[in-house]
Amino acid sequence: MTTEETVRADLKTRVDALLEAHDPATVERLDFLRAQFDAGLAWVHFPEGLGGLGLSRAHQTYVNELLAAAGAPDNDPRRNGIGLGMAAPTILAYGTEEQKRRFLRPLWTGEEVWCQLFSEPGAGSDLAAVATRAVRDGDTWVVNGQKVWTSSAHKARWAILLARTDPDVPKHRGMSYFICDMTDPGVEVRPLRQITGEAEFNEVFLSDARVPDAHRLGAEGEGWKVANATLMNERVAIGGNATPREASMIGFVAHTWRTRPELRRPEAHDQLMSLWVEAEVARLSGTRLRQKIAAGQPGPEGSGMKLTFARLTQQITGLELQLLGEEGLRYDDWTMTRPDIVDFTGRDPGYRYLRAKGNSIEGGTSEILRNIIAERVLQLPAEPRADKDIPWKDIPR
Amino acid sequence: MNDANLLYTDVETALQESVRDLLTDRCAPEKVIATYDGDRELQPKLWRSLALDLGLAGLLVPEERGGAGASAREAAAVLEELGRFAAPVPFLTSSVIATEALLRAGDDALLATVAGGERTAAVVVPFSTSPDELRATVRVDGQGALRGRVTSVAGAVDADVLLVPVEVADGVELHAVEAGAARITPVVSLDMTRQLADVDLDGASSTRVVEDGGDRAVRAALELGAALMASEQLGVAQWCLDTTVGYLRDRTQFGRSVGGFQALKHRLADLYVMTESTRTAARYAATTAADDDPDRHVAALMAKSYCSDSAVRAAEECVQLHGGIGMTWEHPAHLYLKRAKADQVALGNPQATRRRLGEVVDLPMPTT
Numbered sequence: 001m002t003t004e005e006t007v008r009a010d011l012k013t014r015v016d017a018l019l020e021a022h023d024p025a026t027v028e029r030l031d032f033l034r035a036q037f038d039a040g041l042a043w044v045h046f047p048e049g050l051g052g053l054g055l056s057r058a059h060q061t062y063v064n065e066l067l068a069a070a071g072a073p074d075n076d077p078r079r080n081g082i083g084l085g086m087a088a089p090t091i092l093a094y095g096t097e098e099q100k101r102r103f104l105r106p107l108w109t110g111e112e113v114w115c116q117l118f119s120e121p122g123a124g125s126d127l128a129a130v131a132t133r134a135v136r137d138g139d140t141w142v143v144n145g146q147k148v149w150t151s152s153a154h155k156a157r158w159a160i161l162l163a164r165t166d167p168d169v170p171k172h173r174g175m176s177y178f179i180c181d182m183t184d185p186g187v188e189v190r191p192l193r194q195i196t197g198e199a200e201f202n203e204v205f206l207s208d209a210r211v212p213d214a215h216r217l218g219a220e221g222e223g224w225k226v227a228n229a230t231l232m233n234e235r236v237a238i239g240g241n242a243t244p245r246e247a248s249m250i251g252f253v254a255h256t257w258r259t260r261p262e263l264r265r266p267e268a269h270d271q272l273m274s275l276w277v278e279a280e281v282a283r284l285s286g287t288r289l290r291q292k293i294a295a296g297q298p299g300p301e302g303s304g305m306k307l308t309f310a311r312l313t314q315q316i317t318g319l320e321l322q323l324l325g326e327e328g329l330r331y332d333d334w335t336m337t338r339p340d341i342v343d344f345t346g347r348d349p350g351y352r353y354l355r356a357k358g359n360s361i362e363g364g365t366s367e368i369l370r371n372i373i374a375e376r377v378l379q380l381p382a383e384p385r386a387d388k389d390i391p392w393k394d395i396p397r
Numbered sequence: 398m399n400d401a402n403l404l405y406t407d408v409e410t411a412l413q414e415s416v417r418d419l420l421t422d423r424c425a426p427e428k429v430i431a432t433y434d435g436d437r438e439l440q441p442k443l444w445r446s447l448a449l450d451l452g453l454a455g456l457l458v459p460e461e462r463g464g465a466g467a468s469a470r471e472a473a474a475v476l477e478e479l480g481r482f483a484a485p486v487p488f489l490t491s492s493v494i495a496t497e498a499l500l501r502a503g504d505d506a507l508l509a510t511v512a513g514g515e516r517t518a519a520v521v522v523p524f525s526t527s528p529d530e531l532r533a534t535v536r537v538d539g540q541g542a543l544r545g546r547v548t549s550v551a552g553a554v555d556a557d558v559l560l561v562p563v564e565v566a567d568g569v570e571l572h573a574v575e576a577g578a579a580r581i582t583p584v585v586s587l588d589m590t591r592q593l594a595d596v597d598l599d600g601a602s603s604t605r606v607v608e609d610g611g612d613r614a615v616r617a618a619l620e621l622g623a624a625l626m627a628s629e630q631l632g633v634a635q636w637c638l639d640t641t642v643g644y645l646r647d648r649t650q651f652g653r654s655v656g657g658f659q660a661l662k663h664r665l666a667d668l669y670v671m672t673e674s675t676r677t678a679a680r681y682a683a684t685t686a687a688d689d690d691p692d693r694h695v696a697a698l699m700a701k702s703y704c705s706d707s708a709v710r711a712a713e714e715c716v717q718l719h720g721g722i723g724m725t726w727e728h729p730a731h732l733y734l735k736r737a738k739a740d741q742v743a744l745g746n747p748q749a750t751r752r753r754l755g756e757v758v759d760l761p762m763p764t765t
Contacts, residue, residue, distance in 0.1 A: 380656040
């Protein structure tokens with residue numbers, strides 16, 4: 001047997017043992033998930049004892065297939081995207097043994113949802129400008145400030161928090177990274193209503209919120225380094241999976257064009273087909289990117305993919321509203337809601353058009369992405385950084 | 398259709414390197430610019446080196462039919478390099494389009510001489526012809542000779558043998574005519590690195606290559622030409638990007654490198670993203686053609702649409718971002734602008750291509 005076959009056979013044995021001891025048909029969902037974690041079959045690329053077996057990330061796909069085939073429950077990963085995608089790898093990389101043991105298991109099972117307290121009204125693209133202050137008081141930190149664009153904050157038990165612990169040094173050096181208890185009385189969560197009418201995100205106000213020093217991740221003053229590890233994992237998560245033709249936003253417009261001949265306008269046809277071609281080329285570029293990664297040639301195309309995705313979703317949803325004519329003048333519902341799961345393609349065309357405006361802002365604005373491509377890929381001169389060497393407290397704001 | 402390999406194989410990379418080395422040595426920009434002033438000294442020797450020394454003429458032809466037994470993927474890899482140099486050689490017209498017509502037609506004797514690089518061939522249609530809009534205008538006269546006029550033919554200037562679609566009562570035949578038997582008048586062309594010619598047939602004798610279905614062979618050849626020209630357009634866009642980035646890094650104004658100004662660096666970032674998308678579209682067209690994948694027709698139409706426009710945009714940005722020097726005769730940017738614009742119009746302009754694609758993928762233009 002090849003090494004790969006040996007690994008798979010071993011995983012099969014472990015999955016069978018898990019299913020044998022915990023029959024999904026009879027055992028409680030949460031009990032099964034906890035047992036799966038303890039068997040190292042939660043995320044096999046994590047270390048043994050922390051829900052994994054120290055294998056590669058790709059092997060988890062195999063485990064998931066086996067479990068799904070047996071009718072096992074899953075941990076509903078979309079409900080805890082920040083926890084699984086960002087908090088967990090950061091805790092693994094920078095957490096103490098005690099932190100790993102305390103936080104990773106209920107995070108993975110979904111018992112504890114996580115959110116991210118990074119962005120602030122005054123620290124968006126310039127994240128290192130965060131002004132939320134954490135002041136030491138014996139064994140705890142007292143935190144004051146305002147965070148924004150926090151999805152899941154109203155459901156979260158814990159948050160990863162970036163705060164300023166030393167205002168007397170340049171901005172990148174004076175931050176620390178914490179795990180914040182969202183049930184602390186100093187934490188107030190308010191829905192942040194968007195142009196779509198709904199509140200997908202929250203504002204979080206921290207007023208003398210208390211964080212034990214034992215919940216600091218990484219050394220004091222090293223918050224920027226830890227935060228970058230978090231953001232790196234966010235980018236790994238982008239890249240995505242193989243999708244069929246027309247599975248993206250263009251599918252809606254194509255469907256409308258096919259099924260509603262009365263809406264077809266000759267003057268819109270060339271634009272429709274240009275966007276169709278661009279969407280298909282973007283889809284194939286995703287395939288090419290995955291092929292490059294599989295061939296061990298990771299390239300810088302990922303940042304370009306997001307630029308293209310944002311532009312296309314905006315153009316396509318704009319065309320969709322125009323095609324619909326009179327119907328495009330209506331909107332499904334402006335009532336304030338707090339959706340559980342964000343789906344860019346959900347709801348009506350008007351919603352899709354408005355929600356797509358966020359695609360070129362969230363997760364790095366298109367302008368910042370262009371800077372990154374120009375500087376890191378094309379080796380063009382970096383933007384001037386006027387605040388680089390002055391203490392944070394002296395930066396004009 | 399998700400299995401198509403969109404990367405370069407080691408063989409393709411090695412092939413590109415040898416073509417690039419030869420062109421670096423023999424195809425200097427000033428010599429290419431000189432073709433616009435009527436100096437055609439460069440072409441014959443350069444083409445001989447590529448066709449015979451590197452054996453590129455027979456790339457698409459199976460070994461048992463006298464060729465190198467490679468595929469559309471390798472031909473695309475070569476075209477990418479030819480585009481990068483705006484090389485004035487008839488590879489696309491003879492080794493891709495005419496060769497594909499002969500492969501489909503089944504004339505192995507003629508095919509072998511073209512594949513061996515001994516003779517150069519050209520399909521006699523206006524270079525602007527879209528694969529779906531082929532119209533034969535040449536007819537057979539009472540004496541069995543060919544009569545007719547076809548304007549703006551690419552590759553005819555370099556050709557030893559002409560492949561002529563001929564209209565007959567029950568369809569289209571494909572005839573081979575010795576270049577000496579036709580009147581070939583070079584025309585002043587937008588892109589003199591692929592100079593066009595008007596071809597007059599005033600009673601030329603010919604050999605019938607295909608009796609029935611000559612139009613099918615020629616359409617397939619033009620479609621492959623469009624699919625692989627996308628790689629040439631990729632080479633054009635890549636040169637424009639690389640050259641512009643290099644220039645803006647070095648160029649200083651207002652006491653700093655102009656490549657550091659956001660108004661310019663953002664445009665270069667967009668150009669980079671677009672060039673990578675161009676590579677995706679071009680590779681997909683090449684690999685589906687090589688595999689005779691059912692999606693090859695859609696892939697060719699997508700590539701023609703996308704890569705035509707992106708090469709033009711890259712060349713236009715190249716001229717603009719170079720400033721004054723980009724408008725000069727001396728700087729090679731204009732070679733790429735002219736090649737890109739001519740390629741955009743050639744083999745079906747992008748709007749016509751998208752209209753056709755709409756029919757193929759069931760998103761038709763309204764009929765009213």
